[in-house]
Amino acid sequence: MTKVHNFSAGPGILPQQAIDNSISALQNFMGTNLSLIEVSHRDKEFESVMAEARQLPLDILGLGDDYDAVYLGGGASLQFCMVPYNFLNTKAAYLKTGVWAANAVKEAKFFGETDVVASSEDKNYTYVPKDFVIPTDAEYFHYTSNNTIYGTQMHSIPNSPVPLFCDMSSDIFSKQIDAKKFDLIYAGAQKNMGPAGATLVILKKELLEKITRKIPSMLDYRNHFSKESMYNTPPVFAVYCSLQVLKWVKEMGL
Amino acid sequence: MTKVHNFSAGPGILPQQAIDNSISALQNFMGTNLSLIEVSHRDKEFESVMAEARQLPLDILGLGDDYDAVYLGGGASLQFCMVPYNFLNTKAAYLKTGVWAANAVKEAKFFGETDVVASSEDKNYTYVPKDFVIPTDAEYFHYTSNNTIYGTQMHSIPNSPVPLFCDMSSDIFSKQIDAKKFDLIYAGAQKNMGPAGATLVILKKELLEKITRKIPSMLDYRNHFSKESMYNTPPVFAVYCSLQVLKWVKEMGL
Numbered sequence: 384m385t386k387v388h389n390f391s392a393g394p395g396i397l398p399q400q401a402i403d404n405s406i407s408a409l410q411n412f413m414g415t416n417l418s419l420i421e422v423s424h425r426d427k428e429f430e431s432v433m434a435e436a437r438q439l440p441l442d443i444l445g446l447g448d449d450y451d452a453v454y455l456g457g458g459a460s461l462q463f464c465m466v467p468y469n470f471l472n473t474k475a476a477y478l479k480t481g482v483w484a485a486n487a488v489k490e491a492k493f494f495g496e497t498d499v500v501a502s503s504e505d506k507n508y509t510y511v512p513k514d515f516v517i518p519t520d521a522e523y524f525h526y527t528s529n530n531t532i533y534g535t536q537m538h539s540i541p542n543s544p545v546p547l548f549c550d551m552s553s554d555i556f557s558k559q560i561d562a563k564k565f566d567l568i569y570a571g572a573q574k575n576m577g578p579a580g581a582t583l584v585i586l587k588k589e590l591l592e593k594i595t596r597k598i599p600s601m602l603d604y605r606n607h608f609s610k611e612s613m614y615n616t617p618p619v620f621a622v623y624c625s626l627q628v629l630k631w632v633k634e635m636g637l
Numbered sequence: 638m639t640k641v642h643n644f645s646a647g648p649g650i651l652p653q654q655a656i657d658n659s660i661s662a663l664q665n666f667m668g669t670n671l672s673l674i675e676v677s678h679r680d681k682e683f684e685s686v687m688a689e690a691r692q693l694p695l696d697i698l699g700l701g702d703d704y705d706a707v708y709l710g711g712g713a714s715l716q717f718c719m720v721p722y723n724f725l726n727t728k729a730a731y732l733k734t735g736v737w738a739a740n741a742v743k744e745a746k747f748f749g750e751t752d753v754v755a756s757s758e759d760k761n762y763t764y765v766p767k768d769f770v771i772p773t774d775a776e777y778f779h780y781t782s783n784n785t786i787y788g789t790q791m792h793s794i795p796n797s798p799v800p801l802f803c804d805m806s807s808d809i810f811s812k813q814i815d816a817k818k819f820d821l822i823y824a825g826a827q828k829n830m831g832p833a834g835a836t837l838v839i840l841k842k843e844l845l846e847k848i849t850r851k852i853p854s855m856l857d858y859r860n861h862f863s864k865e866s867m868y869n870t871p872p873v874f875a876v877y878c879s880l881q882v883l884k885w886v887k888e889m890g891l
Contacts, residue, residue, distance in 0.1 A: 394677055395675070417650075421651055456834060468853075601718050618710070619827075
């Protein structure tokens with residue numbers, strides 16, 4: 384039985400098979416006679432889960448070896464801070480199309496010049512600005528692909544002269560996209576791919592070489608990517624459950 | 638059937654009733670006909686879970702209204718950064734008794750002068766230093782109550798002339814303590830109180846008034862405490878499961 388997918392505000396409805404598989408793993412994880420939440424993330428069984436959960440999003444999005452993926456705690460809101468902490472040294476460009484985009488702008492200002500190239504705040508974020516120019520001297524351009532609160536979705540990927548970053552929390556894996564246009568994608572799991580508690584971050588590996596700021600360890604993407612999402616204990620259950628949803632997405636196709 | 642509690646390295650063995658209750662909630666959360674991981678954290682059912690999960694640790698530790706508790710994502714490792722980001726303006730004192738304590742020291746140095754009052758690094762953290770002086774001009778004194786990797790546990794609470802902070806990840810709720818001696822306590826859930834993916838932070842409310850640094854929103858304790866652990870989407874499953882463990886701890890007694 385497949386339930387309806389929910390792409391509006393609030394958490395997503397998950398495929399029943401993903402919930403059922405997660406329950407089975409809580410009862411007995413891969414024949415270990417332990418619950419999923421009792422095994423070490425360093426056990427080979429969970430390491431295989433993490434490896435698959437990192438690879439599958441790349442496969443589904445048609446991304447190759449030049450990209451990598453990790454799961455972090457703290458929600459997409461923590462990425463509003465980590466993205467500029469790692470990549471905004473002088474100036475970044477942001478499109479302000481909703482409450483989440485505005486929160487991302489607010490955090491970016493903490494780290495450097497934040498050029499809001501266009502905003503729909505004047506009409507309460509009820510439309511998506513069409514005419515905007517992305518400055519060529521920005522270190523990246525950031526936008527939110529879908530604004531859940533007001534239902535305004537970007538229907539095409541902007542052409543960007545600088546690295547393209549996107550918060551896809553509410554529409555990742557909901558349709559086919561040309562993911563190779565992006566340098567960094569992040570998405571809180573709880574909308575489209577699993578339970579609250581994990582955020583998927585995908586980036587083009589070469590981007591990591593651009594990090595020059597001194598950053599607290601847990602906020603430095605280089606640590607999480609070099610340790611293959613095991614820099615510290617990952618949110619084990621949320622990763623496992625997200626993997627079950629991703630398997631279902633792959634079966635169903637985008 | 639009660640399983641043995643595990644206070645050594647690696648994740649904890651959880652009481653079976655906590656796992657069973659968590660599975661039931663994944664099947665049908667409090668009569669909503671939705672899975673726990675499909676309901677909004679803003680639904681009244683989950684709000685009641687969060688309220689109880691925040692109050693019960695205070696009750697178990699004998700702490701009153703002058704303390705408050707929240708659940709954050711990112712693990713105790715993120716607290717190594719958040720603690721000094723919020724509270725180290727000029728100088729803090731740290732006891733370096735193990736790998737986790739050393740990691741906490743490393744992050745603190747990022748934010749201000751970090752006075753390591755004693756260290757057992759010379760003998761690979763196999764003992765706990767006994768003679769040390771905590772400077773009275775430090776903003777806080779931080780130590781790790783139990784070092785899982787080498788099994789060195791602090792058997793008494795140090796007398797501190799400055800606010801006392803403690804990483805209790807591996808022994809919180811394992812024995813009776815005089816919790817009122819502490820100004821801030823944190824603990825990653827995955828050792829003693831639930832699954833990986835949530836970290837309990839308890840603090841004396843008056844401490845929040847001492848925060849003066851400008852801090853990115855998600856790293857600012859004031860946001861998480863003023864929003865009662867709902868500043869952003871909390872790790873719903875990990876909080877629910879932790880609550881089940883806490884109920885069991887309360888039943889069993891410390």
